[in-house]
Amino acid sequence: MSSASDTIRVVDGFGTSAYTYYPILIVGAGESAIALASRLRQEGFDQFRLFERQAGIGGTWWINRYPGVACDVPAVFYSFSFSPNYKWTRLHPEGPEIYKYLEDICEKFQLVDKIQVNTDVSELRWLEDGQVWEATLTHMVPGTGDLSAKERDRRVTENGKDSVYLRQDIVRARIVCSCAGGLVEPNAWPSSIPGRDTFRGPIFHSARWQHKVDMNDKNVIVIGTGCSAAQFVPRLTQEPYNAKSVTQIMRSPPWVVPKPEEPFGPENYQKYCPMLFSNVPGLAALFRFVCFALCESDWYRLFGDNSWNHKFRKKLESQMIARMKRMVPEKYHEMLTPDYSIGCKRRIFDKAWFQSLNDPKIELTTKPITKVSPQSITIGPGRHYPDPSDKESKVSTDEETIPADVIILGNGFEVTTWLHTLRIRGKDGEYMQDVWNARGGPQAYLGLAMDGFPNLFIIFGPNTATGHSSVILASENMVEYTIKVIRKILHGEVTTAEVKKESEVAWTKTVQERLKRTIDFTFRCMFPNWSDWDLQYTRKGLIKKQVRRALNILLLALVIISAYSLRQQGIGAYTSLQGLECFVRRCLRNCLVAISDMVDRAITK
16 A cells, blocks of 8 residues: 655755645544554555544543443454454453553554654644645643543643643644544533532542542542443442442433353353463354344344334333342332333443442432532432422432532533544635534534545544444444545545535435434445545546456456357357357457557546
8 A cells, every 4th residue: 555655754844834744644542543553554554643632542441440441342342353352351351451452452563653642633724735634733741631621721721821732733644534532521510510619529520530539438429320330330339449438320210231241250261261262263253253243133123113123122121120120229210210212322231330239338319419518419309310290209309418528420421522622624614513513413424524524534433333332343344444545545546535515415314314223334334335435536546447447347248248159159159168268368358458448548638
């Protein structure tokens, strides 16, 4: 894939307008960025650079360090197909082990020296004259990139701009791939809860866990009951945290399903599976395929919209409600019974949360926080769930004051805001956020390309997270599609690649119309539909295009002529080797003449 002329270089280095040029600029260094960079290396191209705002690689696995952080899909399925890991110690390994895998991938594919951390790509601007992107790089005080945008703004207000930002550089890139991810910016403190500034204890989000906070014999308040909270809440009353009490605030109940256990038990899995997967040919691949098939079966069973799917969901819901009632105290039965169908929100794959609700130190409530005081919170009157108007509900609505020393936000991320602080201005002078607002919200063709923004690819963009399968599978699909498109640019066949507006609009409409049905995303990524793209071909690209078209015609001609000849003269005329050889030579000679004429016409254009 490499092109000798397309290399990282400084342009006009002695002049006042000097800049560094990158053939490919990658935003981020999380798992999607690592996958893309690794595949580029496999393709033989190494003229790229990754810019990561955080202080290390790994994206969500770098920043999420709360107790119990772990993968909720089988890890053998949560690794790259082009470089699988056969040595996972658990079926669902914790964060440090996943981070180590990503770190090993960076070393294996020699990416370490191509990653620049503590550097935020804050703005992109398309330069039509040069057919390149101009990128603003903001170099940050080491570690401040790990803060949320709101925390950085607060630090700038309190301590000045120099406490966060060092300097800015302007660079240019032929191709930009944004791998910024979706779980980036934590949700803020709920604006409806007064008194935050009066609280004397620490307040932090689970995605920015403060390990120096002492929770020993402290009263802890947790806001939220999502996937992260389900993992860390059971740990808080145990060593080394030893919280005195944990009060968990829930708005609405999630559907909770059991997390699959290791085959033959955790100890046997850790002892034998890494050895077997590494030494028995095909075993790990088979296990990975089984995990894939089970995840996809969930998609077809849960998210369909026919009568069979409705019956299956009802049956599964009954089973999960029965399981919940077996595991948690009776006082939680009503508040943990969802009033929506399973699959409407992301399910929690649980191994410890339900069981932890039997701990007398842990209390679950759906009463809203109505006030925060220096050393306590007030919950109620009222409740989030069940509906306060339900007079038959036994769930309390009484006002209650609870002692509080630490407040932890487990209220998720700003998942409806894509690209977050990155401002992107396209070829028509419009910013991508403005285009999205005009079209009704974040969207992109196949989740990775927008019209008006040539040579820009969004890995794991809007409408790509499924919630039922491995994120890495979706990332790899988009990476493979992206490589198929940029290969044409790097080979010098086209100058720009931009999806057509009508294709983007049609795709988004299809997604919305078939939201609860199957969208064949995998195969769309395997086989690009080039008619959906506006490709500005170079002379070299036009020649190759003509040659490919001619070869297709050749193949079709051989099939048609063979069928016609066999019909006219009978199969016996070509049963001898000499007769068949003569026939093939004649067909090839005629088709090669046609190809030669077509290439000549392309060159003279």
